[in-house]
Amino acid sequence: MEKLAIDGGTPVRTKNPIVETDYYTDEELDAVVEVMKSNKIRRGAVTLEYEKLIAEKLHVKHAIAVTSGTTTLHIAMAALGIGPGDEVIVTPYTFIASDTCVLEQNAIPIFADVDPVTLTLDPVDVERKVTKRTKAIIPVSITGTPINIEPIMDIAEKYNLYVVEDAAQSFGAYYHGRYEGKYVGTVGHIGSFSTVTGKIISTGEGGFVTTDDDDLFNKMWGFMDFGRKKSQGGASKYHWSLPCTNYRITEFQSAIGIQQINRVEYLNKKRTENAHYLNEKLKDLPGVTLPPEVPYGERVYFYYVIRINPEIIGADMLNMAIALAAEGTYSLNYLSTTRWMIPQHLEPLFVNKTGYGGTKCPFECPWYEGKVEYYEGLCPVSEKACEEVLWLASVHPLLEKQDLDDIANAVRKVVFNFIEKKEKGIPIDYVTDEIRAKL
Numbered sequence: 001m002e003k004l005a006i007d008g009g010t011p012v013r014t015k016n017p018i019v020e021t022d023y024y025t026d027e028e029l030d031a032v033v034e035v036m037k038s039n040k041i042r043r044g045a046v047t048l049e050y051e052k053l054i055a056e057k058l059h060v061k062h063a064i065a066v067t068s069g070t071t072t073l074h075i076a077m078a079a080l081g082i083g084p085g086d087e088v089i090v091t092p093y094t095f096i097a098s099d100t101c102v103l104e105q106n107a108i109p110i111f112a113d114v115d116p117v118t119l120t121l122d123p124v125d126v127e128r129k130v131t132k133r134t135k136a137i138i139p140v141s142i143t144g145t146p147i148n149i150e151p152i153m154d155i156a157e158k159y160n161l162y163v164v165e166d167a168a169q170s171f172g173a174y175y176h177g178r179y180e181g182k183y184v185g186t187v188g189h190i191g192s193f194s195t196v197t198g199k200i201i202s203t204g205e206g207g208f209v210t211t212d213d214d215d216l217f218n219k220m221w222g223f224m225d226f227g228r229k230k231s232q233g234g235a236s237k238y239h240w241s242l243p244c245t246n247y248r249i250t251e252f253q254s255a256i257g258i259q260q261i262n263r264v265e266y267l268n269k270k271r272t273e274n275a276h277y278l279n280e281k282l283k284d285l286p287g288v289t290l291p292p293e294v295p296y297g298e299r300v301y302f303y304y305v306i307r308i309n310p311e312i313i314g315a316d317m318l319n320m321a322i323a324l325a326a327e328g329t330y331s332l333n334y335l336s337t338t339r340w341m342i343p344q345h346l347e348p349l350f351v352n353k354t355g356y357g358g359t360k361c362p363f364e365c366p367w368y369e370g371k372v373e374y375y376e377g378l379c380p381v382s383e384k385a386c387e388e389v390l391w392l393a394s395v396h397p398l399l400e401k402q403d404l405d406d407i408a409n410a411v412r413k414v415v416f417n418f419i420e421k422k423e424k425g426i427p428i429d430y431v432t433d434e435i436r437a438k439l
């Protein structure tokens with residue numbers, strides 16, 4: 001068997017590393033130049049056009065473009081009137097913004113566990129976590145896999161809760177069943193999308209919210225723009241009767257966003273083709289589970305994510321990632337950023353209940369009548385997933401066949417080597433202090 005690069009063998013790939021990349025063309029360039037020439041750079045007509053296009057594309061009444069897929073979640077929480085004393089049910093298997101948005105409003109994130117296959121919120125655990133203080137649920141269609149929306153909406157209706165769908169990674173995915181054909185992010189009361197670099201559509205930084213509810217739309221708009229009323233246009237007076245902030249996007253981002261939305265079908269098609277190509281190359285690998293398809297929706301592919309079975313492979317996700325990095329097809333930099341090594345409820349912020357101003361507020365705020373602790377064992381399915389699930393690659397449209405072949409060949413090489421080591425009783429532990437320092 002060919003020796004692993006980490007053991008001194010020849011790496012699968014020696015040329016440029018495979019990294020996340022946005023897909024821009026001359027159309028984006030021209031659109032940005034147009035904005036520059038117009039001399040109108042701050043939020044204006046181009047952003048309004050972008051919002052109209054988003055709403056048309058996703059078949060929703062309203063869209064508001066803002067600075068990020070983090071500030072989208074904050075304006076959603078603010079518009080829903082989430083505040084001190086409230087609880088919001090969130091997922092531990094996500095990017096931290098899906099959970100910290102609750103803290104922005106001095107409310108308490110309550111973690112429910114995820115389904116082991118889809119890694120999205122498990123409706124049974126969600127219902128278990130509902131209390132009289134619960135106000136909302138934030139399910140996340142992680143990696144592009146649609147959430148199991150019907151039971152989530154049923155729970156929301158039963159207990160009179162809001163649903164904010166974090167669709168940051170799933171632009172273009174849609175549901176089957178009761179919500180047949182509706183896009184992920186458009187069934188809950190508010191949908192939240194990110195257009196940060198690497199996402200399905202990218203504006204560098206940016207995001208947008210969607211809703212069919214006029215009142216929520218007006219509230220979100222006001223919160224985003226210093227309390228202004230959209231209906232009164234740019235000349236509107238400021239109304240500081242409520243807390244508000246400035247999360248306005250620039251015309252540059254909107255101009256890019258328009259071009260990206262116009263080709264989103266192409267972008268998703270390429271991503272899906274890339275993912276299916278990897279599926280073909282990896283389908284017979286022992287101990288490796290490929291990305292799931294779900295009966296309740298059509299997925300898109302933000303990331304191509306595999307799950308390894310340590311019982312068969314003899315190693316965890318981290319050792320696999322380190323071996324793949326040595327093969328030249330994976331960057332360890334991704335591990336510490338968004339490719340979760342620990343679930344969010346075990347991040348120091350939560351475990352230590354680190355609050356604002358050096359206090360434990362809002363976790364131990366007097367307005368909060370519940371008691372919350374974040375600890376190992378709280379969400380065991382997520383905890384196990386973090387040891388086994390590897391975010392192998394962004395399957396962005398610029399990947400070439402050679403890139404995909406390199407990724408697949410490296411995985412095959414590492415898996416078969418690891419299995420052989422396991423059979424021979426050779427321990428697999430590549431986690432050195434140097435690597436640990438990088439994570």
Ligand SMILES: Cc1ncc(COP(=O)(O)O)c(C=O)c1O
Nearest residue numbers: 068069070095097098168194196
């Ligand atoms: C699921 C999820 N929610 C929220 C965010 C935050 O978006 P942004 O980076 O645009 O603030 C991201 C990604 O970065 C994400 O993946």
